[in-house]
Amino acid sequence: MARISGIDLPREKKIKYALCYIYGIGQTIASKVLEDAKVNPDIRVKDLKNSEATSIREVVSKLKVEGELRTENTMNIKRLMDIASYRGLRHRRSLPVRGQNTKNNSRTRKGRKRTVGLGKKTVGKKG
DSSP states (O other): OOEETTEEOOTTSBHHHHGGGSTTOOHHHHHHHHHHHTOOTTSBGGGOOHHHHHHHHHHHHTSOOHHHHHHHHHHHHHHHHHTTOHHHHHHHTTOOSSSOOOSSOOHHHHOSOOOOSOOOOOOSOOO
């Protein structure tokens, strides 16, 4: 089993798709990594030679992936919240950040519906 950037890659998949299991690497970057490492993208992970795995590790180590990338993303969001920008306020309130409609949609971000303003009915005297 190949281990790159602390992630165990699935053995039966082609290396081009297996690299996508690493946070921060999509198919485009995976193709570039394999091109730089001079590795055939159609080889399965279980068929990788040690020299090929080492060359892939060296190329991936130059990229910002996994924990380092997650930390940077978290810090960017925290910075937006600290400077109280519009996007930061939306993050703080757990609402959609990129201008989506919230009247009917965005249940995932807002949570379940809560009826507002009905409270208890008052039973008693008239007038």
